Amino acid sequence: MRSYEKYFRMNRLPHIWCPGCGNGIVMKSIAKAAEQLGLDQDNTVIVSGIGCSSRASGYMNFDTLHTAHGRAIPFATGIKLANPKLKVIVITGDGDCTAIGGNHFIHGARRNIDLTVILFNNNIYGMTGGQASPLTPTGKKATTAPFGSVDTAFDPCELAKAAGASYIARGTAFHAKPLVELIAQGISNNGFSLVEAITQCPISYGRRNKMGDAAGMLKWMSENAVPLAAYEKLAEDQKDEKFPIGILYQKTAPEYSAEYAKVIKLAQEGK
Ligand SMILES: Cc1ncc(C[n+]2csc(CCOP(=O)(O)OP(=O)(O)O)c2C)c(N)n1
Ligand code: SF4
Numbered sequence: 001m002r003s004y005e006k007y008f009r010m011n012r013l014p015h016i017w018c019p020g021c022g023n024g025i026v027m028k029s030i031a032k033a034a035e036q037l038g039l040d041q042d043n044t045v046i047v048s049g050i051g052c053s054s055r056a057s058g059y060m061n062f063d064t065l066h067t068a069h070g071r072a073i074p075f076a077t078g079i080k081l082a083n084p085k086l087k088v089i090v091i092t093g094d095g096d097c098t099a100i101g102g103n104h105f106i107h108g109a110r111r112n113i114d115l116t117v118i119l120f121n122n123n124i125y126g127m128t129g130g131q132a133s134p135l136t137p138t139g140k141k142a143t144t145a146p147f148g149s150v151d152t153a154f155d156p157c158e159l160a161k162a163a164g165a166s167y168i169a170r171g172t173a174f175h176a177k178p179l180v181e182l183i184a185q186g187i188s189n190n191g192f193s194l195v196e197a198i199t200q201c202p203i204s205y206g207r208r209n210k211m212g213d214a215a216g217m218l219k220w221m222s223e224n225a226v227p228l229a230a231y232e233k234l235a236e237d238q239k240d241e242k243f244p245i246g247i248l249y250q251k252t253a254p255e256y257s258a259e260y261a262k263v264i265k266l267a268q269e270g271k
Contacts, residue, residue, distance in 0.1 A: 020214025022199030070100030
């Protein structure tokens, strides 16, 4: 047995994801980050919404909660406020987090509550067969955009930064080892952490957009993901489909559950 396997519910495996799906790589990166940090399974909670990626919580050997579509962050907020000693990790898809859960995402970041949100970004609604999400790039095809999406995708990392998150990072399923480090640092940050993990959905997204199979999509990641410092040196016309990876932003700011505890103390003292 590998050392990180204690973080999996081995009796729930094999998983149900399609062959070549990137969700397993991201899930393993979370387990390896947990191992690196020596996370206590009894004091760590994993909360997910609904979607292919959100199935990961059921495979992970912590206290886990598989909630409603888009609602992982408010459930996680309640857990953290009820017991601030817990490490709370949120697993969510791009549709789950930025469409139906978009407002919760903004307000979690605004409060800088100590949650680590791992956003599995496969650019599509995978579970329901390939509808466009707010992170589907303009021009890419989806069942709801058969001629290419006319909407503009937004950058969830920029949104989290503007809203107030204190740790923001992006990795990919291709760069699996650095992804472990980015997740571990996010979990260690005392505040709202976003780790966007670009992952491949060869079935509902790659096939439709002629990106090849899983290997082709991983190759695309290897060619287009650029470490932040190098990305910033690129001229606008060199950027094309390229995107920055690594730690994108960090700051120190008051953490919400600690601030909330102060208010409770004041109220109890009747001041
Ligand atoms: C309130 C509600 N609306 C819609 C759905 C249907 N639904 C389930 S999963 C999903 C999309 C999942 O996409 P995403 O969050 O990107 O995750 P992925 O499957 O791609 O990992 C939708 C629309 C639902 N379960 N509940
Ligand atoms: S539909 Fe896409 S995201 Fe869902 S399991 Fe299959 S490959 Fe993965």
